[in-house]
Amino acid sequence: MLAVLQELRARLGVFESHFQREAFPCSRLPNGLPRGILAEITGVGKTESVAQLLAENPALRCAWIESRFSLLPSALLQRGVSLEKIFFIEAGENAAWAAATVLRAQLFPLVVYRAPYGDLRELRRFQLLTGKGNSTMILLGDQPAENAWPIRLSLEAREKGRRLAPLRGAR
């Protein structure tokens, strides 16, 4: 009986913390960025820290969704990011729909999302989709979202993105 329970738990990943998950190596996070979770990065330097993560994982395919596109792709290139691996989407008011569509396609292990977020139902949907596709979704925001329990890891960029300080969910 116990063995069956253990097997079920192992299959469901009940006691699996994100530290045991597969992770993308990132020099700014000692354990790397876990796969299959919803993470949030806030503070000045958040975009720089994502660029650093992408530069350290050159083979990683990423979808970058913005409601109003203000990113400078040539600046990403200057930071060592392979532009051919990044799929940009300017989604306007349809950012949440675009993110869900991209996650469902399961083509991108990493999805970066810069649009207003905080609606719990929407975050829960993202959480389920990231878990299903084993992809990580990084939400870029100005302030950490409050009571947003689907966000597994909340990080704050400090020293202009040279350091990522965990606010919630990290060891």
Added chain:
Amino acid sequence: MKVVCVLMQPGESRGQALAEACLAFSPQVALGSDAAFVEIEGSRQLFGEEECIRRLKDMLELLDLKAKIAVASSVPAALAFARYGVTEVDRLPVAALADFLAPFAPQPFDELEVFRKLGVATIGDFKKIPRVQIPSRFGKQGLLAYERLLDAGRVAWPRWAPAERLEERVDFDCAAQIHSFEPVLFLLKSAFQRIFLRLYARRLKLAAFRVTFHLNKFSAGAERVTEISLPLPQSELKSVVLLTAERLSKELENRPLEDALEGVSILVTDTAPFHEAQRDFFSKREEENLAWASLVGRLEERLGPQKAFLATPSPRLLPEASWGKTLDETDRGTQVTVPLRPLRLLEPPLRLQRLGHELVSAQRRWRFTSFHGPEKLRGEWWLGGFEREYFHVETSEGETLWVFTAPVSPGGPRGLWLHGMFD
């Protein structure tokens, strides 16, 4: 030689579509007046006779065609087997000699009455008649039929080429008023199934098409046409149906059909080559390419053109023009070496005023601690020219702004703009 004959029902006009779909089995296809022929001897390494017949039956179902299928070692024998439902030449009725005489355009055989009087019922009986007696008994047509019977494998295949126009139409049983999109989707799906069957056989991908709603013929505007161009050519039915449904349902919601709908037709207006190879079980590349084309199509349909893209560097100094949009993964562009740019760029730049140690815009104010620069940029006189001096500005909140000064008007005083942020 191994020939498969697909014999259509009399009066069937969709032989062209059938022959095109048969290209999926072999490049050697011929179209007769009432049958399509495929030579499958060369393809037997890929699929056997039974597999071929099974696939042909599926294909006929998709095309909504009723036909008889038979396999033989020659074109006339395959046609006669399909027509009379026997599998041995000797057991074929003598009427089958018409198929041996002209298999691609059979004509009624004139001597049937003579055969009946002589008690010759089957080809087996006919073959028992000594050859020297055939011209005197059955004339030149009889002799020709006899020769063809003995040397049926040598029939020349007529040239056949797929039609330029690729169109499929599906109709309701009777014209119907459309109040929801479901019935239209039903028609569209079966029309697309046929289109993709034909495209696949021709090794083509769908790039653009025209959907026409055929309204009641007594209606004033008897047709409603929608052109759809896919951002990336696609070979997958599901994603194209989804994308078309999304577009058309929106259109029909905004502008319902004026009259009862008779049917829907799809005309392919643009295609791209489809280099299909044997499936690689150890690589997901093919599936990913399909999913990628489908994803881009859906995103562009909803968000508009050029809203989902890959970026490529452009060899221009003007920061906002230093990159371009593409969907070609192999397009690497040309990068120019310039000092580090901010990751965030405001488009258009935000006008600033300097008030003491503060930079003020219409929405926000920043207290700055230092200015670094300038980096002077000028050029592109052939496009009207620009001249800017860029500075890195450190603020008391720890942000680094990227601002520039430039003449407000040609020869006028210089103004200050916020162009980006090192976020």
